[in-house]
Amino acid sequence: MLKAKVTVTLKDSIVDPQGSAAERVLTSMKYPVESIRIGKYMEVILSENDKVKAEEIMHEICQKLLANPVMEDYSFELEG
Amino acid sequence: MKIGIIRFPGSGEGDCLEAWRVVGEEPVLIWHQETSVEGFDLIVLPGGFSYGDYLRAGALACFSPIMSAVLRFAQRGGLVWGIGNGFQILTEGGLLPGAFLCNAQLRFLCSPQYLRVERNDLAFTNQYRTGQVIQIPINHGEGNYSISDDGYRQLEENNQIVLRYVTPEGEMSANGNPNGSRANIAGIVNREGNVFGMMPHPERVMEEIIGGVDGQGMFLSILKHRERRTQHGA
Numbered sequence: 001m002l003k004a005k006v007t008v009t010l011k012d013s014i015v016d017p018q019g020s021a022a023e024r025v026l027t028s029m030k031y032p033v034e035s036i037r038i039g040k041y042m043e044v045i046l047s048e049n050d051k052v053k054a055e056e057i058m059h060e061i062c063q064k065l066l067a068n069p070v071m072e073d074y075s076f077e078l079e080g
Numbered sequence: 081m082k083i084g085i086i087r088f089p090g091s092g093e094g095d096c097l098e099a100w101r102v103v104g105e106e107p108v109l110i111w112h113q114e115t116s117v118e119g120f121d122l123i124v125l126p127g128g129f130s131y132g133d134y135l136r137a138g139a140l141a142c143f144s145p146i147m148s149a150v151l152r153f154a155q156r157g158g159l160v161w162g163i164g165n166g167f168q169i170l171t172e173g174g175l176l177p178g179a180f181l182c183n184a185q186l187r188f189l190c191s192p193q194y195l196r197v198e199r200n201d202l203a204f205t206n207q208y209r210t211g212q213v214i215q216i217p218i219n220h221g222e223g224n225y226s227i228s229d230d231g232y233r234q235l236e237e238n239n240q241i242v243l244r245y246v247t248p249e250g251e252m253s254a255n256g257n258p259n260g261s262r263a264n265i266a267g268i269v270n271r272e273g274n275v276f277g278m279m280p281h282p283e284r285v286m287e288e289i290i291g292g293v294d295g296q297g298m299f300l301s302i303l304k305h306r307e308r309r310t311q312h313g314a
Contacts, residue, residue: 010181014226017182017260065143068136068172070179071226 002046002054006076008067009039042066044076054078081306083107084120086150088141088169092128096163099283103299112144121306122159123150125166127219127281137180137222138168147173159203159302160275164220167267167277176268176277177235178227184260188221192291193258193280195266196246202269203305204276205242207297213250214294216280218258218266223279225261232262243267243278 010016019036026033044061048054058076067074083100085093085107093109100107107124110117117123130141141147147169154160154175162170170176183189192215197208208214227235235241243266247256257264259279267278282295 013228014181015184015260017184017186017224021186065135065139068139068179070171070177070228071181 001080002048002051002078003080004044004046004054004058004076004078006042006044006058006062006066006074007039008042008062008072008074009037011071011073014071051078081105081122081303082120083122083124084110084117085124085126086110086112086146086166087126088112088128088130088144090129090132091126091165093126095281095283096124096126099286099295099299102286103296103303105299105303110146112141112146115145115149117146117149117153117158120153120158122161122302123153125150125160125162125169127164127166127283130165130169133165133222136168136172138165138170138172141165141169142173151175154270154275157272157274159305161204161298161302162275162277163283164279164281167279168222170275170277175275176270177231178225178262178265178268180222181224181226181260182222183220183224183258189223189258190219191217191258193218193266194246194248194250194256195243195280196250196252198241198244199239202242202273202276203302204269204298205301206304207301211250213246213248214297215285215292216282216295217284217291218280219284220259220279223259223261225259225265225279227262227265235265235268238271240268240271241265242269242276243280 018038023036062074197212244264282298285292285295
């Protein structure tokens with residue numbers, strides 16, 4: 001078994017209303033915050049032990065479902 | 081007319097079903113695990129919260145078995161109409177371009193909204209006038225239509241923008257834009273004109289007693305389109 005830790009974030013070109021709201025609040029609390037981008041974190045346990053194959057599968061999963069390539073970027077790390 | 085409404089877990093197909101009954105039609109509900117839409121004249125993807133909007137609105141529904149059949153149906157020229165969550169499913173499934181973000185003000189919006197009909201040469205809008213301002217409610221948390229600069233240029237070049245959010249006077253300004261959608265886009269069609277997605281809910285303004293009848297035009301347009309095609313022997 002391999003575990004993939006996946007991060008999905010909005011592309012830099014996309015305005016992130018949630019991030020902007022959190023940033024405004026932290027700024028009003030006087031923290032030295034430049035900007036915040038809010039994304040998603042996911043853990044996928046694969047029943048595949050070959051790292052090369054697991055990477056291919058993870059790219060496919062991310063492109064097809066976990067991220068929407070129109071507005072999001074993804075990255076992942078494999079462990080285990 | 082043979083109308084199919086796709087039911088996903090979490091769909092709100094009841095309003096849509098009732099709306100068709102107002103104009104004298106009795107649609108068939110199709111469970112999302114089915115694999116065929118053969119013989120239908122129109123497929124509706126209704127509003128609601130398919131799969132609880134988990135992951136992203138519409139993202140999980142577009143991998144339901146029925147969606148392969150809907151894709152083939154659309155490719156053969158069949159009429160497909162996505163309303164609200166149905167529009168989100170169409171973009172997630174690649175039948176229409178673009179994607180949806182959280183509303184710009186982060187609030188869930190449920191209110192009457194003015195729209196401008198940008199073209200009336202479609203199966204879905206032939207009972208309106210081009211430029212007509214109509215009032216149809218919106219009801220969404222993720223209705224902020226987003227598309228790349230290139231994608232937007234293509235929408236404009238191919239005349240794919242069908243509905244825009246506007247002020248009561250019909251102006252396409254920031255004031256008239258409730259959710260931050262690019263260029264006030266509320267509804268678009270594919271290049272071929274047979275796949276139409278819109279965020280507002282026309283099925284909720286079908287009778288004066290519930291607040292208006294501006295939604296009827298969409299339903300009557302589709303019936304008129306069907307009637308014309310039947311007369312031409314298609």
